[in-house]
Amino acid sequence: MPELPEVECCRRALLPIVRGRAIEDVKASASKHVFLTPPHEMARGLRGCRITGIDRKGKYLLFRLSKPSRTAQKPPHGATLLVHLGMTGQLFSRAYAPDKHVHMTMRLAGAKHLLYFRDARQFGKILLLAPKEEASNARLEKLGVDGLEVRGEHLWRETRGRAAAIKALLLDQSSVAGVGNIYADEALFAAGVRPSRKAGRVTRDECERLAAAIRTVLTRAVELGGSSISDYIHPDGSPGYFQIEHRVYGRTGRPCVTCGAPIKRVVIGQRSAHWCATCQK
DNA sequence: ACCGCACCCTGAGCGC
DNA sequence: TGCGCTCAGGGTGCGG
Secondary structure (H helix, E strand, O other): OOOHHHHHHHHHHHHHHHOOOEEEEEEEOOOOOOEOOOHHHHHHHHOOOEEEEEEEEOOEEEEEEEOOOOOOOOOOOOOEEEEEOOOOEEEEOOOOOOOOOEEEEEEEOOOOOOEEEEEOOOOOEEEEEOOOOHHHOHHHHOOOEEHHHOOHHHHHHHHOOOOOEHHHHHHOOOOEEOOOHHHHHHHHHHHOOOOOOEHHHOOHHHHHHHHHHHHHHHHHHHHOOOOOOOOOOOOOOOOOOHHHHOOOOOOOOOEOOOOOOEOEEEEEOOEEEEEOOOOOO
16 A cells, blocks of 8 residues: 555544554454564553554654553653554554454554554564664664655765666665655656666756655645555545546556657566656656 | 665456 | 466565
């Protein structure tokens, strides 16, 4: 499911459902792939915590937790539940009959439905961070500038001297965090830059256009609720609509919306890249 | 430091 | 129906 817009939509939809609620019970599967914190430890650590908020960093969701202290003082607990949705991860809270792909179920005090984490391919990750671990967490530490805030100057610095394709660099979360395959293709089209261009050959002017395109595309996608292709749906089960505005992604062979030439597809960095040979230089 | 590739896992869709 | 193949929005880790 998840690039930045889908993760952000998930965050916004879940926030009013979970904020302020206590976690009464947790059920965890035995998946070694999904649980970076062992399931037992995860369940034990979460039980009794209150969810105070949800932040997002790139494609990660950070559930902020506090634990009522038995001693009268109340220093913030500060633990964080880190969730990455991978390719097929879903977080949702609605009437649902769990199947074999559900890896974690949380019962929240006073909530209408259970909160589910489901992931068929198990590329998603769940991790519990102790209060002081977030700052030193390698996964979070390596994330670059968030896609919604990327500037041309940043892209210019990141791309200098780089021989890899610009698309490969956009997919690298340590340069720009949150951009994935769909939005990289869409942003490159909007900026008129071929995905295969060596990053180091992208001009200063194009870096400005590309950064602006990334921000615009991501912002618009968030407004439309993300792209619902394959199995991405909102926490309440409703779809997003940005796929209607895809101009190159998934449109191989169909006419370019600008010039009519057939959209091409090539593989870059083990991922398919979609682009227009006329409009993108 | 950087780059390209193999790999992790399951399901859907296609041609035969 | 079933088989074998390709494809899928993610990231990590390795050798060169």
